[in-house]
Amino acid sequence: MTNAYRQNISIFLTAWLSLTLCGTTFAFDVIQALPAQPLFPGDNPSTAAKIELGKQLFFDPRLSIDGRFSCNVCHNLAAGGDDDGAVGRISQQRLNRSAPTLWNVSHMSTYYWDARARSLEEQATDHLLDPRVMAMGTADALVQRLNQIAGYRQAFAGAFNENVSGKGAISMPNIAKAIAAFERTLVTPNSAFDRYVKGDKKAISESAQRGFKLFDDTGCLSCHFGVNFAGPAPGPALNMGDGFYELFPNHLGSRYDEKYDLASDIGRYQVTLDERHKYMWRVPGLRNIELTAPYFHNGKVASLDEAVRIMALTQLKTEFNQQQVNDVVAFLKTLTGEIPSITLPRLPETEGLSLMVGNDSAAK
Ligand code: HEC
Numbered sequence: 001m002t003n004a005y006r007q008n009i010s011i012f013l014t015a016w017l018s019l020t021l022c023g024t025t026f027a028f029d030v031i032q033a034l035p036a037q038p039l040f041p042g043d044n045p046s047t048a049a050k051i052e053l054g055k056q057l058f059f060d061p062r063l064s065i066d067g068r069f070s071c072n073v074c075h076n077l078a079a080g081g082d083d084d085g086a087v088g089r090i091s092q093q094r095l096n097r098s099a100p101t102l103w104n105v106s107h108m109s110t111y112y113w114d115a116r117a118r119s120l121e122e123q124a125t126d127h128l129l130d131p132r133v134m135a136m137g138t139a140d141a142l143v144q145r146l147n148q149i150a151g152y153r154q155a156f157a158g159a160f161n162e163n164v165s166g167k168g169a170i171s172m173p174n175i176a177k178a179i180a181a182f183e184r185t186l187v188t189p190n191s192a193f194d195r196y197v198k199g200d201k202k203a204i205s206e207s208a209q210r211g212f213k214l215f216d217d218t219g220c221l222s223c224h225f226g227v228n229f230a231g232p233a234p235g236p237a238l239n240m241g242d243g244f245y246e247l248f249p250n251h252l253g254s255r256y257d258e259k260y261d262l263a264s265d266i267g268r269y270q271v272t273l274d275e276r277h278k279y280m281w282r283v284p285g286l287r288n289i290e291l292t293a294p295y296f297h298n299g300k301v302a303s304l305d306e307a308v309r310i311m312a313l314t315q316l317k318t319e320f321n322q323q324q325v326n327d328v329v330a331f332l333k334t335l336t337g338e339i340p341s342i343t344l345p346r347l348p349e350t351e352g353l354s355l356m357v358g359n360d361s362a363a364k
Pocket residue numbers: 058063069070071072073074075087088089090095097098099100101102105108110111112113114120123124127128132133134179183
């Protein structure tokens with residue numbers, strides 16, 4: 001058993017205890033309005049220049065091997081920040097997992113459905129090299145490509161305080177840091193539920209209030225608590241990089257396993273090869289959940305109603321009636337925050353070429 005795993009269990013128990021002991025008055029971070037700002041890691045302070053550069057990189061298709069896919073293709077910030085096409089795809093290769101939302105992603109302590117990346121920086125590096133995602137192959141290939149673009153040489157030098165004439169500023173760690181700095185700005189504050197938690201009792205409907213009570217009474221909250229309803233956010237209760245995992249399906253063998261193929265991907269086991277991690281998954285956040293269908297790691301469940309029915313049965317062995325489903329869904333919809341408007345960045349030109357890498361007809 002790894003230390004992280006042991007620690008997670010004890011954190012789960014602490015949270016569970018504080019919940020049961022406190023009844024409806026919630027202890028520490030079991031229920032929290034979304035803070036205006038996430039924690040910033042000491043080795044990657046956020047600056048305006050770095051965030052702006054990260055935004056350019058996020059929208060730039062030249063970060064993928066064939067120049068066709070920007071990050072935004074699978075994490076559409078004009079929508080839920082996720083991929084509505086069930087599973088992401090690049091270079092004709094379908095991915096086996098759904099692309100999660102990037103809204104409020106900075107409040108997670110690990111990344112991916114199976115929590116295999118320990119920070120946003122590590123996650124971005126992994127994606128850029130992953131042959132199924134950006135497929136850049138090697139860090140050198142990407143660094144070389146960006147170094148050909150004068151606008152990026154300047155922007156990296158500015159963001160990382162390097163000498164403009166030197167090429168040192170463009171490096172894989174700095175590319176990842178800039179992208180992560182931009183991702184940390186993707187927050188959706190002031191949801192109806194946040195206003196409710198801060199004392200505006202009329203901010204959510206009676207149905208949503210019943211739904212929240214049911215969410216607590218039946219035990220959803222024992223896994224989905226905290227800032228993102230994904231367990232503890234990085235901070236005193238959980239270090240960045242340590243995950244909060246749970247079994248899914250918690251009760252194997254329900255009618256949903258086969259219907260939605262819930263049991264063929266065994267989750268975190270594939271990362272750790274630890275028998276106890278079979279069917280372990282990171283508890284996902286629930287903010288903006290109404291915007292991020294289809295649901296679950298395989299993106300096979302189209303409606304939020306059905307996702308709630310499945311969770312009740314697979315996790316808690318409970319059958320919700322239609323009224324209960326409606327109430328819980330009404331509550332979940334109060335978790336939709338204010339999506340900030342994002343202006344598209346100007347992308348620096350590749351001299352003499354269109355943005356499309358490898359498009360011969362573009363070189364004129
Ligand atoms: C081809 C589609 C695709 C593209 C392009 C893509 N992603 Fe992803 N992204 C995914 C998928 C699928 C996952 C989930 C994979 C998993 O959990 O195994 C994911 C996961 C993530 C996560 C983890 C979110 C979480 O809550 O755990 C982050 C952060 C992320 N991507 C950022 C980016 C960035 C930054 C880029 C551009 C460099 C990018 N993505 C490009 C498909 C894509």
